Amino acid sequence: MGKKIVVLGVSGSGKSLIGKRLADALGYPFFDGDDYHNSSNIEKMSKGIPLSDQDRFGWLYTLNALLKNHECAVVACSGLKPEYRDMLKKDLDDVTMLYLKGDFDTIWQRHQKRNGHYFKGQDMLKSQFATLIEPTQSEAFSLDISQDADAVFQQALAYIKQ
């Protein structure tokens, strides 16, 4: 059974929701990747400026440290590119990755229902999709988010417990 879990997906795919529910069900601490950006990243995101790989370095390093420092943990993080996912699991061989897979239209609809998030506008979501290189089957277990949240959660939990 997976003890270090990373929930991947673009912003609005439901990482925090599914991640938190998994953590509660398993009794693990939950860490939302969005809470671990440094101040210059937060400022950039609030202005709608996309982050560079350099901007992401300290952030991914911190999330990797969280996974190292906790025996059990669920971390939600977009992990858009293979390099980012490699950094998340650097020096760890027991990380289970789940990928919340959805198309642009499904996720954009969800975005419009959200408030109070640093994420601004359709352009940012477009840039995320442009950056996204979806994880392969060997990297992460894919979950189809066109199902309702309960079904996604149940499927994720069953996979982790197997």
Next chain:
Amino acid sequence: MKKKRPTLQDVADQVGITKMTVSRYLKNPDLVSSPLQTRIREALDTLGYIPNRAPDILSNAKSHSIGVLFPSLTNQVFSEVLRGIESVFEPAGYQTMLAHYGYSQEAEEARIITLLSYNVDGLIISESTHTERVRKMLDVAGIPVIEIMDSVSPPIEQAIGIDNEAAAYAMTQLMIKKGRQKIVYFAARMDMRTLLKIRGYERAMEDHGLTPLCLKNNEASSFTLGGQFLHQALEQQPDTDGIFCTNDDLAIGALYACQKAGISIPQQIGIAGFHGHNISRAMVPLLATVITPREEIGRLAAEQLLSRLKGEPVSQRVIELPFQLEVGESL
């Protein structure tokens, strides 16, 4: 008088082999047969043989040691940074040479001269401002240098740290959101990082139309200094309703002094610290604090230094790590 140390020849004589064989064993025990390994190890133990690194240093111009400079050793922050540093250097076969300089630029200069004279392969420094001579020497020494703790001041080569001003701004803003208006800042040592934090605090107060009040002291931080500051704050501003300290030690001292004086926390005064040491997670009430990534700063600095020792270029001049706000129970 210094005793004569046992030589390689003494060990060789004891086992009845040549000096070369002992030397091979010391480089890598697997270069000799396993029964011989046992006999050599026993002889080394009996004689108390101390390896001499000087010839190795002279022939390779590599000391396999890294100089690490901290402003203070009584400050717990740096013991955690050191844990991060050693978690990388130990397995990589590097020895850390530790020195501290009591927050003085002149002392920092003297320590850097000493470390460079021992031919350290790299340096990790906890300060971002240095004397002119230090800058010149570091330039001439040609070894990788990393400055830690501050991601805002321009680095000599590479800096790894946090944005202290943004962190202080964020905590002050949180205190204001919790309804505090008369917040006093307690500052000690007055080093660059403290000055940056004061700037963040003052900016947040002014952005919210409030008047900052900062109490300053050049002494080292301590629990008792936190208590002294509390009494000073109440004298200068009797209706003080918030205290933000440059570190957890001052905050804990102020909190205990409040409890002793019958001031209830957080009802009458809200208190916040900086760094998030273990005790802040165990005390009553739990301390509000800015959690800084001390161990991660140390680990990352060591990893970056190692990669540069392998000849890699500086991948990123400044790496800013995130801080976290811990609300605790004291706000």
